Amino acid sequence: MQSDSSSRFLMANADLRGYLLQLNETYADSLSATDYPLPIRILLGEFLAAAALLSETIKFKGRLLLQVKGLEKITLLAAEASSERSLRCVARFQDLSDGDAPDFEALLGDGTLVVTIEPEHGERYQSLVPLTAPNLAQCLEFYFGQSDQLGTQIMLHSDGETATGFLLQQLPAQLETDKTKRADQWQHFSILAGTLTHAEQIALSEAALLKRLFVEDAVELFPPKALRFACTCSRTRMANALIALGEAELQSLLAEQTELTLNCEFCGAQYELDGEAIAAEARGDRPAH
Ligand SMILES: [Zn+2]
Structure with missing residues (x-):
């Protein structure tokens, strides 16, 4: 995939959309202010990818912040994406070093993710997502499931140097209005999407990757949009x-x-x-x- 970019796609014959993204330089730049241990770098990579994906799914002008606070070893973990596709992140931690496992459940399992959407104009609003699933992606799927009843599948991976994100989401019924057929269609596509690996997402182009996942289904792929690190401090x-x-x-x-x-x-x-x-x-x- 193209580094530091996000690409949107639409299924031609199903009410589904998706986003693919990969962060490299943006990821490194976002971590450059602090010497973070590996488990924190990995978690921040997932948080950055998640913030970027979520901000793509909502039409707004402003900032989207993902934040977890007050846990034993991680007192703050936050990533922010703007509607201009700039990203930044921060963490505060204790008793963690490179050798510790980036175990999501052990490190964040007692926490609550606060999702804040702060439009440039108008009221900001917050949603709380309990971090009870085994990884951030599944916690966010639960969040989408609660809020809009549209099937959402999310995959996030990071290794400290590259972070990838994938999101597949049902659109309101238009091409297929039969409820059962729509549910079958969702199952079909989410099973296919579920076979995607981090290695494939890094190695393949966007077009090759979608072809690999959905070989029998026509997909419309849009040009990638650049993501970058930028801080809004002043x-x-x-x-x-x-x-x-x-x-x-x-x-x-x-x-x-x-x-x-x-x-x-x-x-x-x-x-x-x-x-x-x-x-x-x-x-x-x-x-x-
Ligand atoms: Zn700053």
Whole structure:
């Protein structure tokens, strides 16, 4: 598959759509700010692929965030995709090293995934997905099953260097309206799709891969769209985070240090802000040109 891209496909004779994606440089760039142990790198790869896939399935302009918090070894795991196809991720962890298994159930099984959709305009909304299935893909299938009754099949794989994602989803009945035939059709296609492997997804082109899976069925494949790493942090956002602490807390911080240094956990960028700079951001001042 083409690196760092996402491709959409439609079955010509069934109410089904799908997405295929592969992350390489985007994956490496998203992890470059922190020295993560292998199990975290693997989980973040799956989270990045999942965020990218989910954001493809919804028509919106804004950001989609997947987040798990407060577990024993993983205190934060988050990946974000924008409607412009930029991705970023972050994790906080303890007692994990390269030699530990990336065991989804052991590391995240007690958690709840929070899916936040934040449109550029309008209300943001959140869904909670219990992480009770053996992997993230199956947890997300459950999430789709709950919310819209359309069959959804998801496959996610990552090995620390390449992350792949595959999504197959029923569309509202149009070509086939008979309920039984529609269910049979879904079973037929999801069994075929279920044979896809991570190695195949890396080795084959998008067209060859769809041909391999659905040899007897016509598929319309659309041109790949580029995915990339990008961080949305800024001086203004950092200043706003400080202002949100409240006046008393902020003043006590500034009494200790005249200049506060903040690091963006997603990209590693460093921001230095003094009281005057924070006040200027609060007033909405822009530097003179
Ligand atoms: Zn950043």
